[in-house]
Amino acid sequence: MRKKIFVVLLVAIDAALMNLGFLLAFYIRFDGVLSGKMATQYLPVYLDNAVNLTLIKLGLFYLFGMYKNLWKYASIEEVFQIATTVFVANAGVVTYMMMTQQMLPRSIYILIFLLDILLIGGVRLSYRLTRNMGKNLKEHGFAGIIKNKGQKRIMIVGAGQAGAMVIKELRRHEGLHSKPVAIIDDDDSKLGSKIHGVPVLGDRYHIKKIAEKKKVDEIIIALPSAYKKETREIIEEANKTKCKLKIVPGIYELLDGQVSIKELRDVEIEDLLGRDPVVVDLEEISSYLANKVVLVTGGGGSIGSEICRQIANFQPSKLVLVDIYENNAYDIQNELRRNYPDLKLEVLIASVRDKKRLEEIFIVHQPQVVFHAAAHKHVPLMEASPQEAIKNNVFGTKNVAECAHDYGVEKFVLISTDKAVNPTNIMGATKRVAEMIIQSMDRISKTEFVAVRFGNVLGSNGSVIPLFRRQIAEGGPVTVTDAEMTRYFMTIPEAVQLVIQAGAMAQGGEIFVLDMGEPVKIMDLARNLIRLSGFEPEVDIPIEIVGLRPGEKLYEELLMDEEGLSATKHHKIFVGKPVFTDLKLLHRELDILLDLLWGGPEAIKEYMVKMVPTYKRTS
Numbered sequence: 001m002r003k004k005i006f007v008v009l010l011v012a013i014d015a016a017l018m019n020l021g022f023l024l025a026f027y028i029r030f031d032g033v034l035s036g037k038m039a040t041q042y043l044p045v046y047l048d049n050a051v052n053l054t055l056i057k058l059g060l061f062y063l064f065g066m067y068k069n070l071w072k073y074a075s076i077e078e079v080f081q082i083a084t085t086v087f088v089a090n091a092g093v094v095t096y097m098m099m100t101q102q103m104l105p106r107s108i109y110i111l112i113f114l115l116d117i118l119l120i121g122g123v124r125l126s127y128r129l130t131r132n133m134g135k136n137l138k139e140h141g142f143a144g145i146i147k148n149k150g151q152k153r154i155m156i157v158g159a160g161q162a163g164a165m166v167i168k169e170l171r172r173h174e175g176l177h178s179k180p181v182a183i184i185d186d187d188d189s190k191l192g193s194k195i196h197g198v199p200v201l202g203d204r205y206h207i208k209k210i211a212e213k214k215k216v217d218e219i220i221i222a223l224p225s226a227y228k229k230e231t232r233e234i235i236e237e238a239n240k241t242k243c244k245l246k247i248v249p250g251i252y253e254l255l256d257g258q259v260s261i262k263e264l265r266d267v268e269i270e271d272l273l274g275r276d277p278v279v280v281d282l283e284e285i286s287s288y289l290a291n292k293v294v295l296v297t298g299g300g301g302s303i304g305s306e307i308c309r310q311i312a313n314f315q316p317s318k319l320v321l322v323d324i325y326e327n328n329a330y331d332i333q334n335e336l337r338r339n340y341p342d343l344k345l346e347v348l349i350a351s352v353r354d355k356k357r358l359e360e361i362f363i364v365h366q367p368q369v370v371f372h373a374a375a376h377k378h379v380p381l382m383e384a385s386p387q388e389a390i391k392n393n394v395f396g397t398k399n400v401a402e403c404a405h406d407y408g409v410e411k412f413v414l415i416s417t418d419k420a421v422n423p424t425n426i427m428g429a430t431k432r433v434a435e436m437i438i439q440s441m442d443r444i445s446k447t448e449f450v451a452v453r454f455g456n457v458l459g460s461n462g463s464v465i466p467l468f469r470r471q472i473a474e475g476g477p478v479t480v481t482d483a484e485m486t487r488y489f490m491t492i493p494e495a496v497q498l499v500i501q502a503g504a505m506a507q508g509g510e511i512f513v514l515d516m517g518e519p520v521k522i523m524d525l526a527r528n529l530i531r532l533s534g535f536e537p538e539v540d541i542p543i544e545i546v547g548l549r550p551g552e553k554l555y556e557e558l559l560m561d562e563e564g565l566s567a568t569k570h571h572k573i574f575v576g577k578p579v580f581t582d583l584k585l586l587h588r589e590l591d592i593l594l595d596l597l598w599g600g601p602e603a604i605k606e607y608m609v610k611m612v613p614t615y616k617r618t619s
Helices: 002-029 037-063 076-099 106-140 161-172 204-213 228-238 269-273 282-289 302-312 326-339 355-365 379-384 386-406 426-442 464-473 492-505 522-532 583-596 601-611
Strands: 152-157 178-184 198-202 218-221 244-247 293-297 318-323 345-349 369-372 411-417 448-454 456-458 478-480 489-491 511-514 543-545 573-576
Touching: 002 037, 002 106, 037 076, 076 106, 152 161, 152 204, 161 178, 178 204, 198 204, 204 228, 218 228, 228 244, 282 492, 293 302, 293 355, 302 318, 302 326, 302 369, 302 492, 318 326, 318 355, 326 345, 355 386, 369 386, 369 492, 379 386, 379 426, 386 411, 386 426, 386 583, 386 601, 411 426, 411 492, 426 448, 426 583, 426 601, 448 492, 464 478, 464 522, 478 522, 489 492, 492 511, 492 573, 522 543, 583 601
Parallel strands: 152 178, 152 218, 178 198, 218 244, 293 318, 293 369, 318 345, 369 411, 411 448, 448 511, 456 489, 478 543
Antiparallel strands: 511 573
């Protein structure tokens, strides 16, 4: 009701201003003498047609949406709309006058066009101005009219279209209490220019200096089409300030290419990896997953659940999710059913250690593709309980692989780890044995057995990032094992995309190695995460060096010397040649290992050194 009253009032004001414009045009054209011969010749023509001319203009104003805009947000786009609509409306007036063979001086029409823009546009822009002044007066008193208080001062990085749209959006949403005060851009030609009144003051290397000078509270990185490496470098510069960081998502994340405030997000640790989005061959992937029964072991875990999410996009005939932990399985089941209502989904509670249970599943569901993600992965825990690592990672893999062979699975993809390379811990050694199992089975089976090896994934259960976040939330200290420790990192979706792509490329027996980018210092990761949480490392949150845990390495490797490395058609996936093919020998060794499970941890670790010659015990 309130909106209708406002529209009626606006129509009445426009009608009055249109007629005022006519009268002013006559006054200007005839030098203020409306009683002269020329004026008395033309003025009655206007007066006789005033109602019709007003209705023509109002009708065209309505058709062009002049009464639909929220004029409290009026800006340059609305000014352009006013000018266009006024031009069309006055063209309508001229057309009407010509059709009725009534004449007015041409200068009158030109003056009316200019006066309409001035009067009608001025009313609308004045509405926004007086509304803002009234709001500031209410919130801050008379000082609020002169200077907005209590506002966050914003620096925009990026003087392109995205940066301009961010400035506009900040001004639209007055409730954010944000004021853009500076723009940063590496293009020297833009230095000194202004976007919506906000000056471009320097390049990325001036961020800290300008942030201090302008008393900036928050930095928004508005470079959605920038390469991830460039974004990372800018974030590193911005991290030298104490400002909160936000970022406009990459252009591939913005469906319509437009920027709005609701799409701004906090800078996350993933942005500091400097890795560009993975591009996969959707057609190739679809050819081996579409209309197939796909089984995922460990489907409730960090990697397994993401595999299920991504496979669901390729329309499998059925997705079978197997996990021993019912809570995780329940969560991903609900998520998949909510997001993929047409997906045929089976969620089964089972252990990969239970061969008979696995056989039941394979007989009933007849999977054609298997992703084996079930595994124990926590290095220190497995050092203390090597029996459990072997039961799950070695014999669990053997059970699933044998079922895949016995029941005619087409492809079997093992999720492996960089810790399998020259392992220094029992977890890594068991994953190397798992690789040996699938490489040797590939020699005797029609099933294509492959492994995909990669490093740490950000945010996975039990990984360093969630641990650091908890420690920061508790006020510290953040514990780092060694100041020089490095790890390869990848996001979970990126790793899984490449795993699925590797499965499409598999011919059998390969160990695919994912390009993990540059290794990251864990100390740098801790400092960056503290800064991104709004604190200063070693000032607000202490960092404590606690020493290497049992079985840990300072540096991880992705390939053994004897494996070699070959490129594939995907620039982020490499392949190592098979180095173990003797299934009979492996079976004999596994039988001995099975007997040793009932002995102590020491005997197990000693025998694992024999099975995996590259295993160098540290505990």
